[in-house]
Amino acid sequence: MPLRYSRLLFLLALLFGSTRLAFAQTQAAVPSQQAPASSAVVDIPKVLAEARSLKNSYRESEALAKYEQVLSKAPGNYEALWSAAVLSVRIGARYTDETRKAAYYAAARLYANRALVVDPEGGEANYATAFTMANQATLFGTRQYLIAYREMKPYVFRAVARRPDWADAWQLLGRWHYRVDHYNFFERIFSRLFLGGKPSGAGSRKAIDALRRAHELDPKRIQFCYDLARVYRNQGQYTNARTILQEALRITPATSEELETSRRSRILLQQLRRRALRKHQLISDEIPPEIKRMQQADTVSLKRN
Template identity: 35%
Template sequence: MFVYPGELLAQQGNGNATISLEEEADSLYDAFEEKEALNAYEKILNRDPENYRALWRTSFLYSRIGNRKKEKDTQKEFYNKAQDLAQKALQVDSTDAESHFVMSVAMGRKALIASARDRVAASRDIKKHVDRALAYDSTHAGAWHVLGRWHFKVANLNFVERLAANTLFGGIPGDASNETAAKAIRRAIELNDNYVLYYHDLAMVFDEMGKKKEAINACQSALNLENLTPDDIRLKNECRNWIEDWKS
């Protein structure tokens, strides 16, 4: 049974085994029970504000949950919180992939609802953090996915964004391309092939490249996966709609 605040007690054999709040939070996180995991990690941070694992995971959860909010102002609040927690995680350990990864995620999400100027400005820092994440852990699937999305977004900046980049920052940062985006997301899938999101985003990149067959195959792969995250039903519905459009 659950005992709040503090610990989960589980029966094992003839005695009681105490599972810590940290273990409870990690179990909820691994099961994609995101709101419950967020609540548990925040309890940990209330008693231990520099708990590194709780900091970066809470940051990531704020980014993920914020992405589902309908109101832009609410999204911004969640992303600001995610970025603040990522900064605290970096202060605790800036030599680990996770702190840089969650910072790149928070900044990336925040950029999507920002002005053209702010999106272009943020792109440089997003790239810096995802590169550092991969430098510390070259097998970090999430970081490869973020890198793929970065290349896709920057390679396909609209006119206003390109104007802002040229006027304010001396051009578009980096050598972004859809080809590199696809390569990075494929690497994420090689490292972890269980996420619907990775195949969904790969299909989006292939579509932009005019590779409809590859895009359909990526969507079909997404549809064959079990639902893990709260977003998977929506992502699969998008894939189904895309397949219908591409085949029509």
Template identity: 35%
Template sequence: MTNITRYFYLLILFVSLPSLHAFAGGVGSDQLLWEANQLFKEFKDAEALEKFEQLIKEQPNHQEALCKASVLSTRIGGRFDDDTRKGQYFEKALSLSSRAIGVDSTKAEANYVRALALGSMSQVSGFKDRLLYLVTSKRYIDRTLAIDDKHAGAWHLQGRWSYKVANLTIAEKAASKFLMSSGTLPIASNQDALSAISKAIDLDPSNLLYYFDLARVQKDVDLKSECIETLQKALDQKLVTTEDLELSRRCKLLLQQVLKV
């Protein structure tokens, strides 16, 4: 190789380095976003959350980072048995979702993470706050589906919401009339829950949680054969995360219970 040839080879390599680096993730905020999304896809939730939070410090109005950090906070919080630790993560998710909505309320994902965070908070709240969170979350579920009617996560939340409201006790329903400013909760039924979660499965047939929740509702309304079929489909799904392993275990236990009846 002559010196001139070597010179041009090195020049071309030097010019190509920035583009190669950008392909591998870019620099600065782009680099952080790329790394965070890689961790998010690999279900390395704690590491991904740390990256997204770092990005948010640099760009406080980065809506994608705010949305995904909120989802991750909800996901991580749900793993704790202790309501105090659980609540800390859920409150973080709620705060991040509020900021995401503030950036642009017309985006489906921002409304979805807001609904998700509000629904999660209802799990660790007293009765009055739980009702308020349920009512408020419905508003954001409806907004999400109005923007994107093929949002599987929103349909799943719609199903969960319907199930919770449909199965309030008589005492809870009576108390809600005194606690709610409107005097009443929106009407919901178990059939609404079945339809919504089934829609979520149609849109995302690989999500094990959707099958498990659908099977639980089917069991409660005595749809035995349908419940068995749903659980069998659930057990055929590929297990990716540690949550999937736990959900698969629960599906097996639920199937055993249904088959005994």
């Protein structure tokens, strides 16, 4: 082979080898550049504190994102699990589209189940489970709805037992008592025939006690006032209902949901006041004319004296 061809082949081989070496070095360098991003250290206590602050500021979607960030690094973090469940329910409840609601509720149920695995007796995990079940039930047919209220009983009772200082747990217990105690005729028959009867232990008196306790623990939550007032009204305790609604209207709403609850509280209070006026008018109409004249004369005499 001529010498010049031998040199040419040698140069080509050298060039090819250099190219492969450079490519290999480049590929080896890429992971070392990306490694810090994939193994970035998350300051979990700091992120949890940020999540709590966002939640307390009613920035719930941002708070949920923070809790999910924690779970991406610490899948068994108890606070992040139950908090993500509760926030997922609250966010999902705002949607009118049932598909989106169901998606958020399903995610919440997964978070709550994982929280129960971490701490089966934890008040927060049990509350998150019961809270999720109560909201999921609104999307179910009658059978699944009634089953949900039967199955959530131990969770909501355990939540109150483990966290008696938590107003939200008492509110949920009060709602459970009242709803089960007021099953309609069809729900009672269905429960008796197919579910062995409705859940035991529910009562309207217990609902009032639980909702009153929630209000005592957190008197600035307008939803607690409204829930308690409605139960008072439905139980015929109209004076108590008016009193608690007047308290509700002194609370400044902080969210659109609270603003709507304030509007409903005002409407309900107006209805109860009209009812009281009608009752007073009926009583007045039943008083004989001569008694009315005597009362008026006594009033005039008192004013003169």
